[in-house]
Structures are given as C-alpha cells and as structure tokens.
Amino acid sequence: MARDLPTSEGSRLHRFSFFFVLLAQLWSLAPLLLAAIFLGRSDRYDGWEMIGTGVAAIVLSAYSLIYTLSFRFWLLDDEIVIKKGFFDRTLRHIPFARISNIAHKQNLLHRIFRVVELNLESGSGLQSEAKLTVLTKAEAANLEQKIRAYHLGAADGTASNEGATDFAYTESIPQNFGDVPAEGATLSQTQFGDLIRLGLISNRGMLLIGASFYFLSQTGLSRNNVFKGIGNTVEGWLGGTHGPLFWLLSALISIALILIVVRLASIVVAIVQFYDFKLSGNAVNLRTESGLLTRRGGQARVERVALVVINNGWLYRLFLRQSVQVFLPGNALQGDSMERSGMTHLTPVATQANVNALIERIFDLQISALRWHPLAPKAGRRMAKKALFFGAVIWLPILIFASFTLSNELLAGLYACALLTFMWLYYSRHKDARASGYVLLPDFWIIKTGYFSQTIQLVRRDAIQTASLGSSHFDRTTAMAGVRVDLMVGSMSATPKISYLEHNDATQLFHALRIDTKKIDQSETARRRIENASAVSAGA
Amino acid sequence: MTTHASFPEFTMIDSRMRWVWFAQYSFWLSIPATGLSIALVVLGFWWISPILFAIVYLGSYFYATKAYARFGYAIAEAGLWIRHGIIWQAIRFVPRARVQHTDVIHGPIDRKLELAQLVVNTAGMQLQHVSIPGLTEAKAHALRDQLLMLSS
Numbered sequence: 001m002a003r004d005l006p007t008s009e010g011s012r013l014h015r016f017s018f019f020f021v022l023l024a025q026l027w028s029l030a031p032l033l034l035a036a037i038f039l040g041r042s043d044r045y046d047g048w049e050m051i052g053t054g055v056a057a058i059v060l061s062a063y064s065l066i067y068t069l070s071f072r073f074w075l076l077d078d079e080i081v082i083k084k085g086f087f088d089r090t091l092r093h094i095p096f097a098r099i100s101n102i103a104h105k106q107n108l109l110h111r112i113f114r115v116v117e118l119n120l121e122s123g124s125g126l127q128s129e130a131k132l133t134v135l136t137k138a139e140a141a142n143l144e145q146k147i148r149a150y151h152l153g154a155a156d157g158t159a160s161n162e163g164a165t166d167f168a169y170t171e172s173i174p175q176n177f178g179d180v181p182a183e184g185a186t187l188s189q190t191q192f193g194d195l196i197r198l199g200l201i202s203n204r205g206m207l208l209i210g211a212s213f214y215f216l217s218q219t220g221l222s223r224n225n226v227f228k229g230i231g232n233t234v235e236g237w238l239g240g241t242h243g244p245l246f247w248l249l250s251a252l253i254s255i256a257l258i259l260i261v262v263r264l265a266s267i268v269v270a271i272v273q274f275y276d277f278k279l280s281g282n283a284v285n286l287r288t289e290s291g292l293l294t295r296r297g298g299q300a301r302v303e304r305v306a307l308v309v310i311n312n313g314w315l316y317r318l319f320l321r322q323s324v325q326v327f328l329p330g331n332a333l334q335g336d337s338m339e340r341s342g343m344t345h346l347t348p349v350a351t352q353a354n355v356n357a358l359i360e361r362i363f364d365l366q367i368s369a370l371r372w373h374p375l376a377p378k379a380g381r382r383m384a385k386k387a388l389f390f391g392a393v394i395w396l397p398i399l400i401f402a403s404f405t406l407s408n409e410l411l412a413g414l415y416a417c418a419l420l421t422f423m424w425l426y427y428s429r430h431k432d433a434r435a436s437g438y439v440l441l442p443d444f445w446i447i448k449t450g451y452f453s454q455t456i457q458l459v460r461r462d463a464i465q466t467a468s469l470g471s472s473h474f475d476r477t478t479a480m481a482g483v484r485v486d487l488m489v490g491s492m493s494a495t496p497k498i499s500y501l502e503h504n505d506a507t508q509l510f511h512a513l514r515i516d517t518k519k520i521d522q523s524e525t526a527r528r529r530i531e532n533a534s535a536v537s538a539g540a
Numbered sequence: 541m542t543t544h545a546s547f548p549e550f551t552m553i554d555s556r557m558r559w560v561w562f563a564q565y566s567f568w569l570s571i572p573a574t575g576l577s578i579a580l581v582v583l584g585f586w587w588i589s590p591i592l593f594a595i596v597y598l599g600s601y602f603y604a605t606k607a608y609a610r611f612g613y614a615i616a617e618a619g620l621w622i623r624h625g626i627i628w629q630a631i632r633f634v635p636r637a638r639v640q641h642t643d644v645i646h647g648p649i650d651r652k653l654e655l656a657q658l659v660v661n662t663a664g665m666q667l668q669h670v671s672i673p674g675l676t677e678a679k680a681h682a683l684r685d686q687l688l689m690l691s692s
Binding site for chain 2: 085087088089090091092093094095098129130329465466467468469470471472473476484486487488489495510511514515
C-alpha cells in the first residue's frame, strides 16, 4: 500500500521570502547586469534599455512571487516533503536519513528581518537537497531539531530510526569534519629535484604566462617586440636575407623560446604549490601538507578516499616518475586538481617504486602484480577508425583548400604531414588499446587507460553511486559495450569508465559493479525499520 | 569474477509519452526549421520548406516512437533499473541505498494528459538524476514508496 500523501495545507515560507528569492535572482544575474552597465553605450540611449529592464524586472518578480507562493513543505516523522513550482510542479521527498548537514545562512539582511535561509545538504558537493528561502528562526530551529533528533535516535539505536544509520555512511560530512588528525610515519615526502621534474612533466605554467604577458604589455614590452628581436637576430646571422630559411629559423627559435618560458613557469608553479610536500599517517588516517608561500593540505580517513588517479603518461615515464591524485567527497569540485581544496594528492611526483609502495601500504594493493583484463581484440581497430574519421574531418578541408592555393612543392609537404598524422593516429590508438584494461578486486575496480597519456584509476567500490552499461551503434555491430560508474567525487576528466570491452565481459563487469553487499545490508536495515514502524502502529 | 548476469523484465511507460516526446522534439526542431525556411523563401527556394518541415515532423515521430519502445524501468530488490537510448543505448542501475531524494514532477503537458515523472536523485556527480516519465500520478507515488521501501 502506498504511503499517504500529506493532505494538510503544509507550511509556507516566511512572508518576506519573495524579497529574498528576488535578491538571489538578481545576485545570480549580477555579472550580466554589471556587463550591461559598463559595456552599454550611453550615447545610444533610445528607450530600449528601459523596456528591457522593465521586462526583466517583471519576469524576475513574477518568478520570485510564483516560487514563493507555490512553495509548501510538510515535516513528517522521518522525511520532509516539499511541493514547489507552477508550470513544472514538483513534489520532493527527502528522507531525514539522507540529510547529512543543515547549513544556515544569515547575512545582515537576514538578521534585520530575523529570518534564516536553510540548506538541507546530502554532501554530493554539487547542490543541496533543498533550499528553504527563508524561515523564521523558530521554524528553522524546529526543523533542525527534528532532523537532529531523528539522527540521535539512530545513534542511540532506537528501533524506529534504524534507517538513519545511512547517515554515517553517506560520507557527505564536510571534508575535515570527523577526521581525526593523522598520526604516524611520514609516508611520502617530495624532493626539490622532483618538483623541477614535475614542472617539466606537467603543464602548469599557462596561467603564469598569461599573467606575464599582461604585465609585459603594461610595461611597454609587448610580444611583438620580443618576436621582432628574434627576427632581427636571425636576420643578422643570415646577413640580411629574408628567404624561407629566415622564416623557418625565426619560427623554430620562437617556438623553442615559448616552450622554454612555459616550462620555466610550470616549474615555478610546481614549486610554489608542492614545496616540501609531506604525506603522513597510517592505514586509517592520512594527512598532507605542502606549499612554498602558503602551506595547504588536508586530512582524511583512508576509507573515505573514493578515487585514486595515478598519472603515468609518456612524459612521466620519460622522467621515471608518477603522480597520484586522490578524490574525496567534499573536495570534488569541477575542473582539475588545482581548483580543489583539502587533500588532493598522495604524492605530486614520486618514482614508480615509491608510488607502488605507497599504494600497497595505504590500500594493501600491489599494482605491479595485477593481471589486467584486456579490451576486446578489435578495440584498437575501432579506436583507430574513430580517430582517423575525425582526423579526416580536420584534414580534408585543409587539403582541398591548399590544393587550389599552394605550389606543388608545398602541397606535397602538406600531404606528407597529413599522411604522418594518419599513421600516428593509427599507431597510437592501437598502442592505447593494447595498454588499456581493468581489474576487479573485492574493494576496488582498477582501470588502466591509454599508453601515451596513461592513467590508472582506483575506484573504491563502496563509493559507487550508479552503474551504467552502454553501447553505441558501432559497439553493437562489433559486439562491444562499455561500463561507467558515477561517484560522489571526480571531474569530467576523471570519470571512471571503460569502453570497447567485449559485450559479455562488459555485462559481467556491470553486474559485478552494481552489486554492493554493504548497501544491500543497509536496505535490509531500512526494511526492518519499516517492519518495526508497522508493528508499533499495529500495537497502538 | 562473480556473475549475476541477468536483467529484470522492464516495464514500459504510458504509450501517450510517444506523443509528448513527438510534441517536444518537433517544437524545438521547428524553431531552426522556421528560420531556415524564411531564408529559403528569401533566396527563392521556397519549395524546399515543406520538405524540411516534413522531415522535421516525420523524424520527430520516428525518433519519439523508437524512444518510447526502448524506454523501460524495473524496481528490483536491490534497486532501480532504467533502460533507454536509441543510438547510444544504456542500462543504468541505481542501488536502493543510493537514493538521496525523489521528485514527482508534473509539466504542463503531463498535467493535460494526467501523467507524472518520477525523478530519482543520487549523490553522484554526473549521472545524479534518473527519471521515469510517462507514469500516472498514483503509479509515480507507488514506485517512489516501493523504491524507498515505505510500502509493506
């Protein structure tokens, strides 16, 4: 029998909510408004701005009014139900067991009106489960007290709240909350020489280069002056001639100069970011600290590390080094690791032997002893075909255009370049396919992808949120499929997935990944909670 | 590797979703098609416009029908299954314990047809919303309860 829906009127937001929702809308449009003010031309004022502003004001006000008037919520025994929306009407059920944090927001305006904005968070790091803009302090306190009482009941082992054990597992507590300081040996320490290698390996200097160009342009020394200087030098070497050799030498020296500057900047960034990087702890807790100007770092329980990414690209291999990133719930913002806070690396740069020892010590995993399950035999061919198709899409228009405009000698050179590109694509994709694979262990799913830009991902199976088995049209014609999982952490570049598996392998892998014994135990707990609740109501 | 290689029997959604999707696809495709048609009329190729709109509507109908035939869901002991996609086909599984909250949404067309959409949200980063459109309101609530194990 389905649970009865709330039949009462429910609670409304505070009567000043309209004002706060409108303010939030205006705030989110602030960049646009500022751009309109500063970029608008005052000499062309013809009334359209007034009409535009009026329409925007009406739309925003209407939205805020509809949002506020349509918003209702019901506080039930173990969940909060929210009804909102006018065109798209939404009825949202949020079990208390899933709420891991209640965030208050009270700025000066909130204090003046004696109201609070409440965010009910689950900790996925993306958005809150519900935002209540705004409530009176008494209402907010009541709501918070009810949710806390529910969780305290779970902590006391009260039968009716057993499902709230999920609270402990949601892993959605803020990054440093509840993590005890790690005490233990230094597990990894980065040497200064390795930071220079890291700067040479990874491209961290572009931001600094951009800032430098801005600085140079401000001081009157522009890029043109630099390149003119190169031109003059080369001209001097060649005795004033401006033949093809002049252009070739100038271009080569300019490219070399840019590469050197970028790498130097990259070294500076690596040193500033990772100077004296230290990882300490034991098999339970970890702590990192690094930085030249500001010491940054974080601490976390090992069991909360949801994803580990070992970077092992060709430049890393050339320098006989690897880099190990970690992703924890709460610090998983979009973008790359430089944008994340808290613990981001187990080591920014270390030898392969040290990385293997580190992984073995922390996660009890021997990377070098793993037996990788390969991709489908025809995976390389599929990958090469795809790369060649996109290569052709880029090269064909260039070659067609060039055949009408360039001389035969230059055209032959261009054809040679295109041919080399296609040969490289074919070779590299086959190499990538052979180097890729996966291993499924009881606690981890380990994925190795690529050869030239190789990464090894250690996915903690406990942290998997959803699993997906997918196939494109070409997959189906070649009996292949791919598997991907979603975690509470990661970024676009670190989504755990593997493609081009044989269909049967992919299906087996998908079924193995979707089964999570720990979670089934929790479902059982939830079922017992329902049965207990039914028994209590039957007894009453 | 442990194998549990079996998929459940998927339940189809309400057949009227075919028309909802057809209306949505054809509406959004009509906007660029109208712009293109105006350009064609101006350039003197007015006769291409009817062909363009025929392609838009037939294509939308074909795609909506295929999407309806492919979409399926199942609620099992361990969690929720969704099957979807035409060119890129996927089967997705959401473990029961991973459900953070659920939404039952009624859009304007849904309300006209007395349909609802159940959206199951997880704490994931990229596949955090899983939706089942084309349900009756009672069915959407029953599924929600079934998923959260609130029914006996």
